[in-house]
Amino acid sequence: MAHYLLLYQLSADYLQRRAEFRDAHLQLAWQVADQGLLLVGGAVGDPIESAMLLFQTDEPDRIAAFACADPYVQQGLVTSWRIVPWLTVAGPLAATPLKSVAIPATDAS
Numbered sequence: 001m002a003h004y005l006l007l008y009q010l011s012a013d014y015l016q017r018r019a020e021f022r023d024a025h026l027q028l029a030w031q032v033a034d035q036g037l038l039l040v041g042g043a044v045g046d047p048i049e050s051a052m053l054l055f056q057t058d059e060p061d062r063i064a065a066f067a068c069a070d071p072y073v074q075q076g077l078v079t080s081w082r083i084v085p086w087l088t089v090a091g092p093l094a095a096t097p098l099k100s101v102a103i104p105a106t107d108a109s
Contacts, residue, residue: 001056003086003095006041006063008051008078015048021071029053032066039093051078054086056095 011017018025032038032055041053055063063083072078088094 001058001095003039003088004055004057004060004063005084005086006053006055006067007082007084008053008072009080010043010048010050011077011079014077017075017077018072021075021077024071028066028070032062037062037066056093060085 029038029041037055037057039054039056042051044050044052055066057063060083067073067078067081067083070078073081087096089096089098091097
């Protein structure tokens with residue numbers, strides 16, 4: 001399974017409008033989390049400037065389907081979004097764990 005980040009750019013009035021759609025957004029997020037697709041997600045910054053969600057899947061189309069169904073996207077709280085692959089190599093959840101990488105010796109003469 002590969003990791004992908006879903007990156008959201010938020011509208012200028014995101015904080016003022018999110019309460020109306022937050023329950024539906026969280027319900028959808030927890031639904032895909034319970035399916036094992038979404039690992040973690042949330043707002044970024046203080047004050048909030050964007051949002052980021054980490055997915056684990058071999059089917060990035062499922063992430064796009066999530067974004068299209070997200071009430072924040074549908075109601076314009078998210079002004080743009082993109083999916084980017086994230087090659088995770090360290091930590092217990094790394095999709096491609098690398099404990100060490102052999103570096104070839106160079107001739108110092």
